[in-house]
Amino acid sequence: MNSIKQSIVFSCFSRGGATPEQVIREAAKIGYKSVEMLGQEHWDLVWEHGMRVAIIVGHKSLPDGLNKRENHNRIEQELLANIELAAANDIPGLICLPGNREGKSDEEGRDNTIEGLLRVVKSAEEKGVNLCLELLNSKVDHPDVQSDSTAWGVSVCKGANSPRVKLLYDIYHMQIMEGDLIRTIRDNIEYIGHFHTAGNPGRKDLDDAQEIYYPGVARAIAETGYNLYVGHEFSPKGDAFHSMKAAFDRCNVTV
Numbered sequence: 001m002n003s004i005k006q007s008i009v010f011s012c013f014s015r016g017g018a019t020p021e022q023v024i025r026e027a028a029k030i031g032y033k034s035v036e037m038l039g040q041e042h043w044d045l046v047w048e049h050g051m052r053v054a055i056i057v058g059h060k061s062l063p064d065g066l067n068k069r070e071n072h073n074r075i076e077q078e079l080l081a082n083i084e085l086a087a088a089n090d091i092p093g094l095i096c097l098p099g100n101r102e103g104k105s106d107e108e109g110r111d112n113t114i115e116g117l118l119r120v121v122k123s124a125e126e127k128g129v130n131l132c133l134e135l136l137n138s139k140v141d142h143p144d145v146q147s148d149s150t151a152w153g154v155s156v157c158k159g160a161n162s163p164r165v166k167l168l169y170d171i172y173h174m175q176i177m178e179g180d181l182i183r184t185i186r187d188n189i190e191y192i193g194h195f196h197t198a199g200n201p202g203r204k205d206l207d208d209a210q211e212i213y214y215p216g217v218a219r220a221i222a223e224t225g226y227n228l229y230v231g232h233e234f235s236p237k238g239d240a241f242h243s244m245k246a247a248f249d250r251c252n253v254t255v
Contacts, residue, residue, distance in 0.1 A: 007034035007231035054229035058094030065099025066116035067109035087127035130193040166193025198234035
């Protein structure tokens with residue numbers, strides 16, 4: 001029997017006057033296994049409630065990322081520091097960002113991104129931390145972003161040739177760009193180190209007003225044997241805790 005390990009992106013549910021402790025306590029009560037992308041000052045609360053911090057941001061700047069060689073010195077130092085931080089705190093992954101194209105071809109952006117990642121791969125392998133390159137959509141939310149297809153992201157993983165270079169497969173973003181979610185996930189699961197969710201259109205709740213059938217997607221992920229985390233990253237339409245519980249229940253399938 002296998003089910004996905006669900007996580008919440010802290011900032012999405014920390015609203016409406018709720019304290020960090022209330023958000024974390026509610027997530028644990030519902031059955032979440034992780035609270036991710038939250039300030040280090042709150043990590044003790046996560047651990048006290050029996051959960052894990054699944055992933056944190058590995059380096060600064062979405063538009064100015066790894067696809068530009070002039071950023072490599074800065075990003076290398078940021079990633080090396082955060083690999084150490086993640087390893088010391090049992091955090092399995094870091095989010096990495098290639099940045100905007102700004103005229104770069106997919107090939108040039110790919111090669112530069114690989115080059116940047118190779119600067120820190122040895123440390124990531126030694127510390128057991130995944131470098132998760134986030135897939136985003138360039139159609140709605142992030143015009144000109146380079147990492148807007150699964151194939152491009154996989155080409156970076158293959159070029160880096162390390163078990164620690166993975167993808168953050170954002171289901172919402174890839175539904176906008178590609179669709180065909182379940183087949184793509186099954187075919188590329190070996191390259192995926194984290195998932196994010198949200199309803200499309202609108203990036204809100206995983207309900208019946210949006211087009212992604214999340215129980216089927218969650219079941220497909222579980223069937224692959226994937227054993228890391230699926231993080232909910234959407235803006236609740238109403239009460240944040242109600243949305244948190246509804247998302248958990250919708251994705252809580254067992255295979």
